[in-house]
Amino acid sequence: MKVLVPVKRVIDYNVKARVKADQTGVDLANVKMSMNPFDEIAVEEAVRLKEGKEHHAAGTASEIVAVSIGVTQAQETIRTALAMGADRGLLIQSDKDLEPLAVAKLLKAVVDEEKPDLVLMGKQSIDGDNNAVGQMLAALLGWPQATFAGKLVVADGKATVTREVDGGLQTLAVTLPAVVTVDLRLNTPRYASLPNIMKAKKKEIAVKAVADYGVDVADRLKVVKVTEPPKRSAGIKVADAAELVANLKTAGVL
Amino acid sequence: MAVLVIADHDGSSVRDTTHKTVTAALALSSDVDVLVLGSKAAADAAAKIAGVRKVLFADGADLGHGLAEAVEATVVPLAAGYDAVLSPATTDGKNFMPRIAAKLDVAPISDIIEVLSSDSFVRPIYAGNALETVQSSDAKKVITVRPTAFAAAAEGGSAPVESVASADTDKATFVSEEMVKSDRPELGAAKIVVSGGRAMGSAEEFHAVIEPLADKLGAAVGASRAAVDAGYAPNDYQVGQTGKVVAPALYIAVGISGAIQHLAGMKDSKIIVAINKDADAPIFQVADYGLVGDYKTVVPELMAALG
Numbered sequence A: 001m002k003v004l005v006p007v008k009r010v011i012d013y014n015v016k017a018r019v020k021a022d023q024t025g026v027d028l029a030n031v032k033m034s035m036n037p038f039d040e041i042a043v044e045e046a047v048r049l050k051e052g053k054e055h056h057a058a059g060t061a062s063e064i065v066a067v068s069i070g071v072t073q074a075q076e077t078i079r080t081a082l083a084m085g086a087d088r089g090l091l092i093q094s095d096k097d098l099e100p101l102a103v104a105k106l107l108k109a110v111v112d113e114e115k116p117d118l119v120l121m122g123k124q125s126i127d128g129d130n131n132a133v134g135q136m137l138a139a140l141l142g143w144p145q146a147t148f149a150g151k152l153v154v155a156d157g158k159a160t161v162t163r164e165v166d167g168g169l170q171t172l173a174v175t176l177p178a179v180v181t182v183d184l185r186l187n188t189p190r191y192a193s194l195p196n197i198m199k200a201k202k203k204e205i206a207v208k209a210v211a212d213y214g215v216d217v218a219d220r221l222k223v224v225k226v227t228e229p230p231k232r233s234a235g236i237k238v239a240d241a242a243e244l245v246a247n248l249k250t251a252g253v254l
Numbered sequence B: 001m002a003v004l005v006i007a008d009h010d011g012s013s014v015r016d017t018t019h020k021t022v023t024a025a026l027a028l029s030s031d032v033d034v035l036v037l038g039s040k041a042a043a044d045a046a047a048k049i050a051g052v053r054k055v056l057f058a059d060g061a062d063l064g065h066g067l068a069e070a071v072e073a074t075v076v077p078l079a080a081g082y083d084a085v086l087s088p089a090t091t092d093g094k095n096f097m098p099r100i101a102a103k104l105d106v107a108p109i110s111d112i113i114e115v116l117s118s119d120s121f122v123r124p125i126y127a128g129n130a131l132e133t134v135q136s137s138d139a140k141k142v143i144t145v146r147p148t149a150f151a152a153a154a155e156g157g158s159a160p161v162e163s164v165a166s167a168d169t170d171k172a173t174f175v176s177e178e179m180v181k182s183d184r185p186e187l188g189a190a191k192i193v194v195s196g197g198r199a200m201g202s203a204e205e206f207h208a209v210i211e212p213l214a215d216k217l218g219a220a221v222g223a224s225r226a227a228v229d230a231g232y233a234p235n236d237y238q239v240g241q242t243g244k245v246v247a248p249a250l251y252i253a254v255g256i257s258g259a260i261q262h263l264a265g266m267k268d269s270k271i272i273v274a275i276n277k278d279a280d281a282p283i284f285q286v287a288d289y290g291l292v293g294d295y296k297t298v299v300p301e302l303m304a305a306l307g
Helices: A037-051 A074-084 A100-114 A133-141 A194-200 A241-250 B016-026 B040-046 B068-079 B091-103 B203-217 B225-229 B295-306
Strands: A002-006 A009-011 A033-035 A063-070 A088-093 A118-122 A145-155 A158-165 A168-175 A178-182 A205-209 A221-227 B002-006 B031-037 B052-058 B084-088 B108-112 B120-125 B130-136 B141-145 B161-163 B172-179 B192-196 B220-223 B250-254 B271-276 B289-292
Touching: A002 A037, A002 A100, A009 A074, A033 A037, A033 A074, A037 A063, A037 A074, A037 A118, A037 A178, A063 A074, A063 A100, A074 A088, A074 A194, A074 A205, A088 A100, A100 A133, A100 B091, A118 A133, A133 A145, A133 A178, A133 B068, A133 B091, A145 A168, A145 B068, A145 B091, A158 A178, A158 B091, A168 A178, A241 B271, A241 B289, A241 B295, B002 B016, B002 B068, B002 B091, B016 B031, B016 B084, B016 B141, B031 B040, B031 B068, B040 B052, B068 B091, B068 B172, B084 B091, B091 B108, B091 B141, B108 B120, B192 B203, B203 B220, B203 B250, B203 B295, B220 B225, B271 B295
Parallel strands: A002 A063, A002 A118, A063 A088, A088 A205, A118 A178, A145 A178, B002 B031, B002 B084, B031 B052, B052 B161, B084 B141, B108 B141, B192 B220, B192 B250, B250 B271, B271 B289
Antiparallel strands: A009 A033, A145 A158, A158 A168, A168 B172, A221 B130, B120 B130
16 A cells, blocks of 8 residues: 655744744744654654554555655655655645645645555644645545544555544544544654664655646735734732632632 | 535534634625534524524434535535635534535635635634734635634524535445543633643543632633643643634633643633743743642642632
8 A cells, every 4th residue: 555645844843933024924034944743643654554563564555655845945854754764755846835725736636646545644734724735635536534533544445543523532434545634642753763864865755846737826815914913911920829819809700 | 795604513502613603704794504414403503593594404424423525515516605614613624624625626714713804814823823814816715713713693593494405425434433521611612721731740630630620610621732642631621723722711721831832722811820830831921820839739729719
């Protein structure tokens, strides 16, 4: 079974995003960038499907292809996926940040070419916070989807997925090929070891351009402005529980 | 302009999130219809929301379980009659709305917190550290609404209920569900939330410290990701960028450091109280009232002070 894992280069999750003074966006100059945390979990699960870790049968995945759409430096993100155990990479170069619909259309074109049995990806990127690409890709392909996966079992042409939903957990079975988006609790991603980082340098990354796919990637949403959220006024430190309760009563919340 | 709201329900009645989404829809148009999937009782309940023009009811087991393929196949034909389709940004809404948008070839607009006009909306990005104002050029809008950002529409309507055609899916099958049972208020709608973090150290301690305090206040229980990951609390309790977003009147964070991802889920609360023994914890930067101390002594004192 071939697994395609889309990965995104985003601001590191520990960095607090700063809005540009001209309100055109978030300042990403000289900011630490990393692989989107959810995508690391997707790569890890794909590698486990190949290695047969935990409840997976060894060789469930035969090949793992990591794909990223973005600037030249997104090759580093793909290289990280290769060091974790992906077999080869594909970068679709784009100087501008594409909208989820455009990304889904490009990924559909990649799926048409690569013909994977499973697309395993993060549930959302921590920059746009859209939580949309996986669902949109499934729709464009006419494939079933299982989002917010907290557990994945692949057997007999099906993926059985336990999803993290409001109120608890829901288990679905989807016929392959399918798109599965992963949640935080699916696994703990490994750190790439130095030998694996060295080996990853020898793995192939194909580089293509958005134009190679003949897909309409025009923006549908115009970003009018990006602003800072309202600041909270400074609070006070109270000395003890009694003072806290007195304050909360005065504020009318108790 | 007509707007369709896809209701969030529990199988017998509509949730508060639906009322809040109706408020956002009414900011777009006075012609608001509500679609209820898989529960006639919930459709009858939706008919009582003030301002609703009519309720559409589509029946089917796959729809009742919220399977995205069936929801997409049911909603896409109906969308022809509407200029916008809205749903609350619950896990169900987040699951099926982008799928519907892709089928309609439009850009979904996720988790809006404000309606500026019929084509302009505000939404948080980067874990709520920035607010993005977007203007859509799509003829049809597909939008998920952050419920905590809108007031609930009142009861008192009497809209007619109509049945509409439904679809099933053969590519996805519902297997089972395991819902967390709780008599406490629902986290997303509670007026007071008490959340515990990693400092609790164990599930037993979490139950012993956080739950009695929550019960004393009639509050819902929340947790940080660290507490959930460590198994102290169920996943469903997680407050944050990737869990639930809450905005209660009072949020009490006990033993929570206040990582960016946690703040994203609670910093719109009216009053935030932080109890933490580390005086430099980031949570104190957003707290209205901070109490530096060990929760082991502070929480019992708080219980006593509450009487």
